[in-house]
Amino acid sequence: MKFIIALFVVALFAWYLSYSATRLDRLHHRVETSWANLDGLLQRRAAIAIEIARSEISDPASAMLLTFAAHQAREASVRDRSQAETGLSGALGILIETATEISGEIEKDLIRELSELTEKIKMAIAMHVDAVTRTQLVRKKAINRIFRLAGTAPEPVTYEFEGDVL
Numbered sequence: 135m136k137f138i139i140a141l142f143v144v145a146l147f148a149w150y151l152s153y154s155a156t157r158l159d160r161l162h163h164r165v166e167t168s169w170a171n172l173d174g175l176l177q178r179r180a181a182i183a184i185e186i187a188r189s190e191i192s193d194p195a196s197a198m199l200l201t202f203a204a205h206q207a208r209e210a211s212v213r214d215r216s217q218a219e220t221g222l223s224g225a226l227g228i229l230i231e232t233a234t235e236i237s238g239e240i241e242k243d244l245i246r247e248l249s250e251l252t253e254k255i256k257m258a259i260a261m262h263v264d265a266v267t268r269t270q271l272v273r274k275k276a277i278n279r280i281f282r283l284a285g286t287a288p289e290p291v292t293y294e295f296e297g298d299v300l
Contacts, residue, residue: 154275155283161269165290168262175255176219180204182248183226191233191241200225216294223295259296266290 183204187197203218203225210218226248236242269290278284 162287165265168265172258172262180208219295
């Protein structure tokens, strides 16, 4: 009888470990998916910034600054991504503030698209930060650390630009 109870406890514990590992795997997948979505939106924002730089909205100096910031954001490595995205946000903010009259239909569409995209980016950042926070909390549990249930998955991180207001 004791053997059956011990076997049941071991089976229950094994099931719990399996459940925890599966949950942690799903959380890591959620982080990767949210980052892929956010990265796609940021790449689109950089493309729109280049289109705005080539439009009538910006003067030559602003266009040069915006083009440089957009290319830097698109080409940045993981380490330099925060600084590049913050720079692009700043360049876009300066351009939008200094643009006095937007007369062309194309320019109005670009500004509208940028505004809509900025809202999507804010939501994507919130989703990514939430996914990272939840994953980090689960990874910190003692049972997950002792049994190394995260496997070889890297610790998810948030970037500085995610805290900035775009």
